[in-house]
Amino acid sequence: MKDRRSFLKTACKPIVLATLGIPILEACSSENDESYDYGSSGSTTSTLPSTDPLVIDISSESFKELQVVGGWINNTSNNILLVRISNSEIRVFDNKCPHQGNRNKWSYDGNNFECGYHGNSFSDNCSGALTCYDSSLEGNILTITF
Numbered sequence: 001m002k003d004r005r006s007f008l009k010t011a012c013k014p015i016v017l018a019t020l021g022i023p024i025l026e027a028c029s030s031e032n033d034e035s036y037d038y039g040s041s042g043s044t045t046s047t048l049p050s051t052d053p054l055v056i057d058i059s060s061e062s063f064k065e066l067q068v069v070g071g072w073i074n075n076t077s078n079n080i081l082l083v084r085i086s087n088s089e090i091r092v093f094d095n096k097c098p099h100q101g102n103r104n105k106w107s108y109d110g111n112n113f114e115c116g117y118h119g120n121s122f123s124d125n126c127s128g129a130l131t132c133y134d135s136s137l138e139g140n141i142l143t144i145t146f
C-alpha cells in the first residue's frame with residue numbers, strides 16, 4: 001500500500017502539471033491581445049471599454065462640449081465618441097473607425113462623424129457602421145452601458 005501511494009505521489013505530479021500547464025500557457029499567449037495603432041501619434045494602447053457601466057458627470061470641464069446640443073467630443077481615455085443630440089439625449093459610440101480601426105482623427109458635421117485617416121463618414125444614428133452604446137442622461141449624469 002505504501003509503495004502504491006508513493007508511486008501515485010511521484011507519477012501523478014508531472015501528469016497533473018502537464019495537463020494544467022497547456023491551458024495556462026495558452027492563456028498567457030499574446031496571440032489574442034488587442035492593441036490599436038494610433039497612427040501619427042505613435043502611441044499604442046490596449047484599452048478597451050469595460051463591460052461595467054460608465055458614469056460620467058458631463059458638468060465636469062472635460063465634458064463641457066456636451067452641455068450644448070450639437071456638441072461632441074472624442075473621449076480617447078474611454079475610447080468613445082459622444083454627441084449631444086437633444087436636451088435629453090447624448091449618443092455614445094465606440095471611437096474605433098469601422099474602416100481600419102483608427103480612433104483619434106474624428107470630426108463631426110452635425111449629422112456624421114468623419115474619420116480623417118481616409119475620409120470615411122459615418123452617421124450619428126445608431127443604425128450606422130459605428131458601434132452604438134446604450135446611454136441614459138439624468139441631469140448631468142450620463143450612464144453608458146457597453
Ligand code: FES
Pocket residue numbers: 097098099100101102115116117118119120
Ligand atoms: S481608418 Fe478611418 S477612414 Fe480609414
